[in-house]
Amino acid sequence: MPVRLVSPLLFALAAIFGVLPDPVVAAQPISRSAPLVVGNDPGGRLRPRIAEVNRLRANGRRVEIRGDYCMSACTIYLGVGNVCVSPRTQFGFHGPSFREGGNRYARFDRWSRIMAAYYPAPVRGWFLSYARFLTKRHATVSGLELIQLGVPRC
Template identity: 30%
Template sequence: MIHVRRPLALLAIPLLALACLTAALPAHAQGGPFIDISDNRGGNVLQMVQRRSELERSGKTVRIRGYCRSACTILTTLPNACLGPRARIGFHAPRIPNTQIIPPYVDQIMGNFYRNGIRDRWFGGWNRSMEMQVISARDYVRLDPQTRICDSIRP
């Protein structure tokens, strides 16, 4: 009886390890050519910087769809990113959660990810605005022509 269980146990160990590894992988690592970022509210800037690095290393096209705001906006300049034709991008001053306090340097961190006219607008006042400054994907591309609209998404 021990001889019967042992081969089954030996087979079960790698299968269990594989199942755990697959479950631990981020959703974007589990298949498909795209990673969709949809209706992202942003959040912690440093965590988003880390997420940005993961997305860049993924080798997949990152499609930003719906409403991308706050810290999510730093994903727009990923070399493997594109904006959905109906995407809206929202900028506001970074704040300590549940306050109106703008922490030092965080706007500089975010601004380092922006380019061209978006960067100009950011440092021209969006980085100090408590109100959300929302622009369409097309307006974003007009301000930063290096950004592209996703050709894999129909308008």
């Protein structure tokens, strides 16, 4: 069950492994000319998504996050740098979870901080103080709330 933030102010003040396969969009060839449009993305494994974001960032490719939702590892796209979001898109954030070995704190903390490094500053603080502790559900934030925090609008 998602947790809904009640206002951008609370979100700013509070300033992953997913279990689904990575969506096809992550496998598209990188091109500087055409933006990568991401939408209705359930997330996926964190390592491949981070590698994709690093490639996009290195190539300067624009990423437009649109559609109804961007969940879990999809939110790492916020770290591309040349990114914009639709005000209607719902973003789902949660902390890292592990299939084996349990959630030992050092591992949990390491991956939480890796994830947070891909978020804009107000999102990073909120994620580290709140959303990373959600591992069986997620916190939902609208694109409009992200825009109000400084993420560019598509």
